[in-house]
Amino acid sequence: MIKIIPEVKKLEIENKEIYIEGIVILGDISAFSKKELENFIAKKTKYKIDSNGYQIIFGIKGNANAEWYQIEMTENQMSVFAASEEGIFRAVQTIKQILCQKLYVLKIEDEPANNFRAFMLDVGRYFYPIEDVKTIVDYIALYKFNYFHIHLTEDQGWRFESKLYPKLTIKGCKRSHTNFGFKKEEGFYTQEQLKELVDYCHKRYIKVIPEIDMPGHTMSALACYPELSCFDRKLKVSTHWGIKFDIMCAGKDFTYKFCKDIIDELCEIFTDEYIHIGGDEALKLRWSMCEHCKKKLAELELDNMEQLQIYFANYMADYIAQKGKKTIMWYNKYNEKDKIVPNKDIIVQFWGTRKDKEFCKVVESDRKVITSNSSGYYIDLPYGYITLSDSYNTQGITGLENAGKLFGYETCLWTEYVKDIEKAKFNMFPRVFAISEIFWSGEGKRDYNKFLEKLPFNVDFVAKFGVKVPRKGIYNPNKIRKFFSKLWFEKRQLVWQGLYLTVDNFLLKQKIKRKNKK
Secondary structure (H helix, E strand, C coil), rough: CCCCCEEEEEEEEEEEEEEECCEEEEECCCCHHHHHHHHHHHCCCCCCCCCCCCEEEEECCCCCCCCCCEEEECCEEEEEEEHHHHHHHHHHHHHHHHHHCCEEEEEEECCCCCCCCEEEECCCCCCCCCHHHHHHHHHHHHHHCCEEEEECCCCCCCCCCCCCHHHHHHHEEEEEECCCCCCCCCCCHHHHHHHHHHHHHHHHHCCEEEEEECCCCCCHCCCCCCCHHCCCCCCCCCCCCCCCCCCCCCCCHHHHHHHHHHHHHHHHHCCCCEEEEECCCCCCHHHHHHHHHHHHHHHHHCCCCHHHHHHHHHHHHHHHCCCCCEEEEEEECCCCCCCCCCCCCEEECCCCCCCCHHHHHHHHHCCEEEEECCCCCCCCCCCCCCHHHHHHHCCCCEEEECCCCEEEEEECCCCCCCCHHHHHHHHHHHHHHHHHHHHHHHHCCHHHHHHHHHHHHHHHHHHHCCCCCHHHHHHCCCHHHHHHHHHHHHHHHHHCCCCHHHHHHHHHHHHHHHHCCC
């Protein structure tokens, strides 16, 4: 009778309908949460705020989990207890859904199965105005996510204002066009805007994780400061998607200084405990030709350039630790028996599954792991690749979560093909419904048939917030629609610049050979 997403831990409901007209909010609730609930009631329900109305009374009650809450609804009043203000806020999100349905006598007790439930937005490929970013934060707050990971830099655009390196947002935030189009793309966030965003998230009990990619995915920085690259070449902010051959040089002191300076500036703005340093898809083609990198490798007595990247990551993680924060990085293959391995306190984020045997060895070595299983949680992909059913039924890293190996879950919205807020909403919903339920309620609570029963109500519910959920034939497509969806998406292979990069790499090799002969 009551349909709530994500599924609550315990629900007892009686077949006694409650009839009310007005509502008054009382008790121990923050001014922000109270105002948000009052605004919701006044603007998005049939009820009105009335000092003589049905009472919703809030109170704080001890519990080990700060997000725990309890709702007891009778014909006379609703009593809400939570372990903290954070728990009160989570309860408010549930109350919003309750008030948009028939009201019954009920009792709810709820808390998350997972303490790290993150949503990532990539603003490096396409710039999202700050108000649109806040809108996405509003959506994830509704469905009880508690971390917002903002991917601030990419080959195609640098979005973080640096006072120390102003060229990054004079030149690095702009690209002349995108793939085969002709439209200029640009934009960045001022430090003041980002401070405002952090405050906006914190009011909704969402912590913020900034990501600055290093050493790969950095063409936007190399275009501004060529001395960051191995050969000081004049490069452009990338206009095409795909992995690039030019990355930051791991042999120059300037690279380490630049990255530390950026981290210093990040820490002034992003006050939560995690900094993400990217670290994936860093091809070593330039390093293998670079005298600076070769010299660094010899100094450190390392065996190969892959180990040099691990040294680079550890160096940055150590510096971040000095700032009182923890490092997250994307998983790159390595062997625990190598001469050098990532620091044990680095949290590893992985987009694959337990089918990757090397990664399973990493997890079993007691490292903290965030799963972003791309089979279900990469919501930039079209529904032909990842259906609603896939998002709901995909397991994090099968078997490992039950052994307590998982640190957390994250869903990712990359934006190569999600250029604005409207497309973002299309890709997010209804998949965010499914993902939020797995992240909050846990793998063991998965019940797809029950979820489908709750879906129509939540489709109507998010419509109140400006979201039009696509029809069932789109989010759970048949075989024909899947085929054409995949075919359309595979056009991305045409915009990789693979031939251009291969030719450029060959010409650079020839140039170095001629130089060495002199």
